[in-house]
Amino acid sequence: MDVLEDDEMKLTDSVTAIKGVGEKTARLMEKLGIRNIEDLIHAYPRDYDRYEPVAAVGDISVPGIYSVDATVARRPEVKPASRIKVTAAVLQDGSGSLKAVWFNMPYLVNALKPGGRYIFRGRVVRNQYGLCMEQAVVLGHDEYEKLLHTRQPVYNLTAGLTNKAMMKAVYQALEALPVQKDYLPDWIRKKEELAEYNFALRTIHFPKDEQELLFARKRLVFDEFFLFILALRLLRGSSERKKNGFPVNALEEAERLERELPYALTGGQKETLRDIFRDMKGKSLMSRLVQGDVGSGKTIVAVLALLAVVENGYQGAMMAPTEVLAKQHYESITAIFSNHGIEKNIVLLTGSMSAREKREVYEKIASHEADIIVGTHALIQEKVVYDSLGLVITDEQHRFGVRQRKLFSEKGGEPHVLVMSATPIPRTLAIILYGDLDISVIDELPARRLPIKNCVVGVPYRKKAYQFIEGEVKKGHQAYVICPMVEESEQMDGENVIDYARKLQSIFPLSIKVEYLHGRMSGAEKEEIMEAFAENRIQVLVSTTVIEVGIDVPNATVMLVENAERFGLAQLHQLRGRVGRGSSQSYCIFVNGSEDEEKNKRLEILNKSNDGFYIASEDLKMRGPGDIFGIRQSGLMEFSIGDVFTDADILKETAEAAETVLSEDQDLSSDKYRVLRQKIELQLMRRADSALSL
Numbered sequence: 303m304d305v306l307e308d309d310e311m312k313l314t315d316s317v318t319a320i321k322g323v324g325e326k327t328a329r330l331m332e333k334l335g336i337r338n339i340e341d342l343i344h345a346y347p348r349d350y351d352r353y354e355p356v357a358a359v360g361d362i363s364v365p366g367i368y369s370v371d372a373t374v375a376r377r378p379e380v381k382p383a384s385r386i387k388v389t390a391a392v393l394q395d396g397s398g399s400l401k402a403v404w405f406n407m408p409y410l411v412n413a414l415k416p417g418g419r420y421i422f423r424g425r426v427v428r429n430q431y432g433l434c435m436e437q438a439v440v441l442g443h444d445e446y447e448k449l450l451h452t453r454q455p456v457y458n459l460t461a462g463l464t465n466k467a468m469m470k471a472v473y474q475a476l477e478a479l480p481v482q483k484d485y486l487p488d489w490i491r492k493k494e495e496l497a498e499y500n501f502a503l504r505t506i507h508f509p510k511d512e513q514e515l516l517f518a519r520k521r522l523v524f525d526e527f528f529l530f531i532l533a534l535r536l537l538r539g540s541s542e543r544k545k546n547g548f549p550v551n552a553l554e555e556a557e558r559l560e561r562e563l564p565y566a567l568t569g570g571q572k573e574t575l576r577d578i579f580r581d582m583k584g585k586s587l588m589s590r591l592v593q594g595d596v597g598s599g600k601t602i603v604a605v606l607a608l609l610a611v612v613e614n615g616y617q618g619a620m621m622a623p624t625e626v627l628a629k630q631h632y633e634s635i636t637a638i639f640s641n642h643g644i645e646k647n648i649v650l651l652t653g654s655m656s657a658r659e660k661r662e663v664y665e666k667i668a669s670h671e672a673d674i675i676v677g678t679h680a681l682i683q684e685k686v687v688y689d690s691l692g693l694v695i696t697d698e699q700h701r702f703g704v705r706q707r708k709l710f711s712e713k714g715g716e717p718h719v720l721v722m723s724a725t726p727i728p729r730t731l732a733i734i735l736y737g738d739l740d741i742s743v744i745d746e747l748p749a750r751r752l753p754i755k756n757c758v759v760g761v762p763y764r765k766k767a768y769q770f771i772e773g774e775v776k777k778g779h780q781a782y783v784i785c786p787m788v789e790e791s792e793q794m795d796g797e798n799v800i801d802y803a804r805k806l807q808s809i810f811p812l813s814i815k816v817e818y819l820h821g822r823m824s825g826a827e828k829e830e831i832m833e834a835f836a837e838n839r840i841q842v843l844v845s846t847t848v849i850e851v852g853i854d855v856p857n858a859t860v861m862l863v864e865n866a867e868r869f870g871l872a873q874l875h876q877l878r879g880r881v882g883r884g885s886s887q888s889y890c891i892f893v894n895g896s897e898d899e900e901k902n903k904r905l906e907i908l909n910k911s912n913d914g915f916y917i918a919s920e921d922l923k924m925r926g927p928g929d930i931f932g933i934r935q936s937g938l939m940e941f942s943i944g945d946v947f948t949d950a951d952i953l954k955e956t957a958e959a960a961e962t963v964l965s966e967d968q969d970l971s972s973d974k975y976r977v978l979r980q981k982i983e984l985q986l987m988r989r990a991d992s993a994l995s996l
């Protein structure tokens with residue numbers, strides 16, 4: 303028996319335990335965050351490739367993936383096009399003919415006999431000669447019959463790792479794993495009509511049909527929310543009633559700065575500040591979420607809170623999700639303080655600083671020479687010892703720092719925590735998702751802001767858009783261009799930052815400097831580019847969504863989003879929030895890169911409104927149950943399968959179920975919930991680990 307168990311695959315095994323997965327593949331998988339079997343089986347497909355019935359060639363008028371049942375009209379030709387060999391054929395059925403090309407597959411010339419009839423399945427693109435099918439898979443009729451109506455999983459990949467390899471690895475892991483115990487209590491499964499766990503897991507990767515897929519998905523979404531909510535509640539249980547070790551009583555400096563600001567705070571900002579000050583003065587520690595739409599002015603609220611803490615003799619830290627943002631916060635706080643004669647010592651701490659620079663900052667933090675520390679995750683590395691850290695401000699993605707909180711408490715007392723969020727979700731959902739936090743909402747934008755003017759356009763409009771950008775730059779303004787990809791990819795078409803920046807620079811006069819920014823650049827490179835953009839040494843910044851959160855360059859007045867159809871509306875709303883932050887009129891141009899009218903309709907929602915809540919709820923109304931794959935609403939909430947917008951109903955059901963469980967057993971200590979509790983603890987550790995390794 304023992305021998306058998308040793309042979310069994312375990313969730314904690316490395317992916318190399320799978321037959322056919324070697325060190326090289328393991329390293330590639332690691333890039334995707336997949337280290338062990340458990341990670342692998344939870345790396346859910348990002349989409350599914352559907353084998354639909356064949357299309358008549360004559361009916362194909364827009365690009366997309368198609369299957370056609372056609373004959374090869376004449377002997378295919380091989381043309382050497384620069385380095386690659388292109389095999390070209392003409393496919394015919396009774397309704398018309400279609401060009402087909404393959405790259406670097408010259409052997410097809412002999413394999414595809416003139417007059418031979420096959421099923422060709424591939425992506426039809428539009429090039430200068432019209433429609434053309436690229437890299438088609440050639441299938442026999444029997445083979446196709448078997449695949450018809452099935453869905454093949456499409457995984458997130460990285461260069462060198464093919465979809466086929468991922469599929470095989472997942473399949474083998476699922477085959478080799480022993481059946482896992484379903485940790486969800488039976489009564490919940492029955493009440494909510496949820497699939498069995500092992501079945502759900504298998505089906506999400508290899509569904510038979512749409513119905514089964516949705517059934518499996520619901521179960522996994524439920525699980526994800528359920529574990530999350532329970533974890534939050536357990537955490538809250540342990541952090542509640544924590545005594546306030548950093549009472550904030552004196553508020554003179556903060557109130558003076560508030561009076562002297564060049565603008566009056568909005569009602570929402572004032573109320574939020576009152577909540578914060580009341581909390582920090584009170585008996586227990588503050589754990590508060592500040593929710594406010596893009597550009598609602600959360601930063602100044604954070605700055606005033608930091609100043610209050612410092613005035614009372616403590617240190618305050620502000621943790622940003624990226625180095626670029628940390629630097630920006632550091633600079634804006636420094637500027638505000640120096641403009642108002644406030645002499646506090648502010649330091650910046652980021653991962654990309656040299657060891658010597660870091661050491662100097664550590665010393666300043668330990669000796670309390672530093673009052674305010676702004677940085678990235680570097681702020682919570684073990685080497686950082688605070689003298690008396692009274693407040694930590696963080697963003698919603700990193701709030702789940704169980705270990706972090708523990709770390710702080712080991713370092714001399716738990717600080718107050720303030721979490722900033724721009725995710726536009728209704729209060730009922732916010733209460734569920736932020737169950738461990740009290741909530742303040744900044745529900746208005748600063749007065750005298752001109753609403754952003756929007757338009758949704760097709761690709762042919764580009765030329766005009768570039769002229770428009772040129773005009774704005776000539777007026778002294780700046781522009782952002784967003785592309786979905788960093789560089790050209792074989793798997794996906796769409797605009798990429800590197801080529802796009804090159805193209806724009808060649809179109810614009812040299813006086814307009816175009817640069818690019820993306821997440822794969824080093825911290826120092828990104829900082830340099832952002833700094834140059836903030837100082838208007840760069841006029842047009844072509845970027846991926848790395849600038850989605852928080853970047854504040856009020857002089858930028860145009861945002862052009864390429865392949866807007868690829869993004870979730872909430873995410874587009876965040877992107878749009880990068881303009882319209884100053885007093886000038888701003889513009890947002892969404893380019894729909896597909897010819898799909900439905901996608902246009904979705905984007906039109908953005909055209910109609912600048913209100914994040916409205917957009918999220920309208921988007922929800924337009925989606926059917928089959929639309930949940932492909933586009934995720936928002937990258938802001940770190941769920942791997944659930945979507946807080948689309949799955950709002952499941953989220954509510956989950957919250958009720960969690961409530962019932964906790965009313966039976968407050969800390970899940972009974973035998974009945976032992977497996978569930980273990981699963982939650984594991985989840986907490988994983989989240990804490992991934993947050994720390996960022």
Ligand SMILES: Nc1ncnc2c1ncn2[C@@H]1O[C@H](COP(=O)(O)OP(=O)(O)OP(=O)(O)O)[C@@H](O)[C@H]1O
Binds near residue numbers: 571598748
């Ligand atoms: N009450 C106000 N009146 C006028 N301008 C304001 C007010 N509050 C903040 N601002 C300015 O509005 C701009 C946006 O503020 P801020 O960067 O704090 O937005 P945010 O809420 O953090 O948005 P995001 O979620 O996009 O990061 C800043 O340039 C800030 O100086």
